Every structure is written in structure tokens, then in C-alpha cells.
Amino acid sequence: MRKIVSSWDRAAFLAVAARHWPGGDRVLPRLSRSADHGLLWFGVAAGAALAGGRPARRAALRGVASLAVASATVNTVGKRSVRRLRPVLDAVPLVRQLSRQPFTTSFPSGHSASAVAFTTGVALENPAWGLALAPVAASVCFSRVYTGVHYPGDVLAGAALGAGAAFAVRGIAPTRAQLAPPARPRADAPALPRGEGLVVVVNAGSGQRAAGVRTDPVQEVRSALPLAEVTGYGQDGGDGEGDLGKALESAALRARELDGALGVFGGDGTVNAAAAVARRHRLPLAVLPGGTYNHFAYDLGIESLADACRAVEAGEAVAVDMVRMCAGDGEEAGWFLNTFSIGAYPELVRVRERWAPRTGAWPAGVLAAVHVLRTARPLRLEVDGRRRRLWMLFAGNCTYRGLGLAPVRRHDLADGVLDVRTVSGGPLARTRLLAAALGGSLKHSPVLRTARVRSLRISGIRRGTHLAYDGEIAPAPAELTLRKENEALVVYRLPTEWDLRGRGV
Known part of the structure; x- marks a missing residue:
């Protein structure tokens, strides 16, 4: 059986070498070289991250992660387990041959594994973008046979390995569509x-x-x-x-x-x-x-x-849940869907979001913490009747996930709780929090406290203090109560x- 497969593989290789492919001599060797070391796919990922929004960055990150897993598997397991020699180039026209011939073994094709891994990873996050990349990935795979550096069987094995790597990454880091629904209670709304x-x-x-x-x-x-x-x-x-x-x-x-x-x-x-x-x-x-x-x-x-x-x-x-804000006299002061903050948190968010596209969420959160804690001043507040000296107070509508001081997103918009996080302004609090931020253990810092509550009363707010909610800035009243309203809004x-x-x- 092995001899039959090998014979078919060589016959297919020779058939490709013998056939004239219009335009192939100009395009395919260049395309094959552009994919060396994954540079083509890294370039696509960088362009998507810079030009696209959050969905594009997420798809690009998944594609790069899939490529990395595939490449590591090919170079550590694949190439060493089957030491197949490269094809003999006698039948391949000189114009097609690469100026620099690879020196590693032939099985499996690393270029094919990377191309399919990246494209499949992107497709798992966004099928339309994956479909758009599929012809490029297929061309890269074919170019490896066309230029004479791989047998078709090498390419097929590499492609299968690349697809497997993308699904393995999805198993470790589920796509957005696989996550539990971000708001559980279904509601009636008219189809329009x-x-x-x-x-x-x-x-x-x-x-x-x-x-x-x-x-x-x-x-x-x-x-x-x-x-x-x-x-x-x-x-x-x-x-x-x-x-x-x-x-x-x-x-x-x-x-x-x-x-x-x-x-x-x-x-x-x-x-x-x-x-x-x-x-x-x-x-x-x-x-x-x-x-x-x-x-x-x-x-x-x-x-x-x-x-x-x-x-x-x-x-x-x-x-979905909403949070009602009431002033001390009981008058409604507004609502929020996302976050409320008082103190230095609004500046922290601004810095984090400015840096996140370039550095990623975790490094951006650390940089934001360092910057804000170096320049901010603590507030004296009463929180649920207890006098506190705080650098900042954050309250999220439902539980947020992410870096302890700068939460990122929610997976459930109807969990019935306020996600409250406070940063103490006591002795050496700034130094301890900066050390925790730099050490990557921010959420475990003793000066950072978290709680899940249904309501929160903040009083003793000094005149001239501002608060932020859902991206808007407003003067803070002397006293404020935040209260959850479960499933208060129906959204499509x-x-x-x-x-x-x-x-x-």
C-alpha cells in the first residue's frame, strides 16, 4: 500500500511539472517565497489588526495562534518522524525553481500547514473572511508542488495538520460563537x-x-x-x-x-x-x-x-440588566448598561484602550495602571456607610472578566449583580499596586478589593468630583445609590x- 501511495504521489508531481500553467511562472514562485517563515500571513494579520476593528483583531490573533501551533508541530514532530527526501528537480522547468532551495526534509509541507492553519483559524472566527483567504492559501499549497519542493502528499499532510492545529486552538480558546450566550433570558420581540x-x-x-x-x-x-x-x-x-x-x-x-x-x-x-x-x-x-x-x-x-x-x-x-443611579434625595440620576466609575478609573480606561491595539489587553492594562497610579490622587468616600480612602471605585453592570484593575468584557448580561472593584488609598498602596501590576499579579493585590452586590451606596462625595458611566462624564452628587434592575431591557x-x-x- 505504501508503495502504491508513493507511486501515485510521484506521478502527480511529474504531471504538475510537465504541464504548462498560464501565468504560473510569474506568480507562484513569488507567492511561495512570500510565505517563507509565515511572513505572508503575519502581514495579513498585521493589516487586519491595524485597519480592522475588534472582530478583525480577534480573527487575526486566532489565525496567528493556529499558525504557531502548526509550525511548532511540523518542526518538532513532523519533519523528524518521516525523513522524506525532497523531490528531484530534473523534471521541473528552471524558471519555476526557487533561488533558495529548502534544506529540511520534505514531509510534511510546513508552508501548507501554516497557510491552512491561519486560514482555518480565521474562518472559525469569521467564515466570510476565511473564505476570502482560502484561494490564497490554496495557491500557496499548490505553489510548493509547482516549484518542485514538495510532493502532493506532503502538501496534503501539511494541510491536514494545519486544519487540526486550528481546531486544537479552538478547543483551548473557544470562538465567540461557542461561548455561553452573553444574555441568557430569551424575550419576546417582534420580527421586523x-x-x-x-x-x-x-x-x-x-x-x-x-x-x-x-x-x-x-x-x-x-x-x-x-x-x-x-x-x-x-x-x-x-x-x-x-x-x-x-x-x-x-x-x-x-x-x-x-x-x-x-x-x-x-x-x-x-x-x-x-x-x-x-x-x-x-x-x-x-x-x-x-x-x-x-x-x-x-x-x-x-x-x-x-x-x-x-x-x-x-x-x-x-x-438584559440595567443599573439605576439615584441621588441622595431619591431623584433618578440616570442609568448605565456597562460601567460606572469614580476616581482615577476613567483615565485608566482611556490609556488602556489607546495602547491595547498595539500591545494587547494585558500589557495595556499594566501600562494604564502605572500611568494612572503615578498621577492620580485618592478620594475620601463613604461606601455603604464605611469611610474609605480610595484611588478609584469601579462598578460594572454584571460580572466583568479580565485584568483585575481594568476589566475587559462580560459573558452574561443578566446575572443580577454589580461587579464592584475598589483600590485602597492607604499607606504604600500606590507602591504595592504598581509592584503587583508589573509582576502580573494585579488581581491578587491586597489593595484591590472586589465584591458582587445588588446595590451600592456612595456618600460623602466632595463637590467638584466627577463620575463616568457608559463613556459619559458628569458631576457627581453628594450621595449616590446604584441599584440593579434585573432583566429591565429587551434587546435584539x-x-x-x-x-x-x-x-x-
């Missing part, structure tokens, strides 16, 4: 084909849009949901909070007339305002991510306008793999 019955307020000023590629977000939403009623906001100087509130109120009243839903295109601050209106009018909310970071939309599983449109048209929705969301399994799909 092509957006019929949806009234959308578009904040045209949200997000970072380059002048050379600026698009009209109103037209973008209308094209995606042609039967929706879309109102632009922030285009003609109407960019005050009052104007936004009026636009959302008018849209909510119209949505109630239609027995439909309220939609909002914008960042977390705009979504925050829309959520309060949707809750008050008992309307489902469609979040169309249009801001710079879109934390709530991403935690919800909505990463693009297309995701939001599919959820709205299918009528897929869940209930695409079903995850977990949802589909539960329905037997």
Missing part, C-alpha cells in the same frame, strides 16, 4: 422583516470616521433596513443631550404606534440614552453599532450592522451556538 416597524435614531457624530472614507450612516442604515423609519441626529448642529432625548422620545412614540421597536445607531453613550427611553416605553431596543468602541453591542454579540439587521428581521431578543441579539443546540438545531 426589512426593518418594517423599526424606528431608528442615527447619531451621525458617533465613531471615528476617516474623512477620505466617510459614509453617510443614515443612508447606510436605510440600505440595510429599507422599510425602517430612520432619523438622523447630530448632522445639522443638533448635538446636545436635549436634542438627542427629544429625537429618541419622538422615535419611541412612533415605534409604539407601529407596535414595533426602537433602534439606535451610535456608541455606548448614545445607546445608554436610547436604553433608558426604550425601558420607559417598554419597547425592544435594536442596537446598531456605530461608535468607536461599542462595548455593549460587542458584549451582546452584535459586532456589525449586518448582525443587528439579522437579529431584528428574525425577532431574536433577550432581556443573534442566537449563539448554545441557543441553537438548546433548540435542537
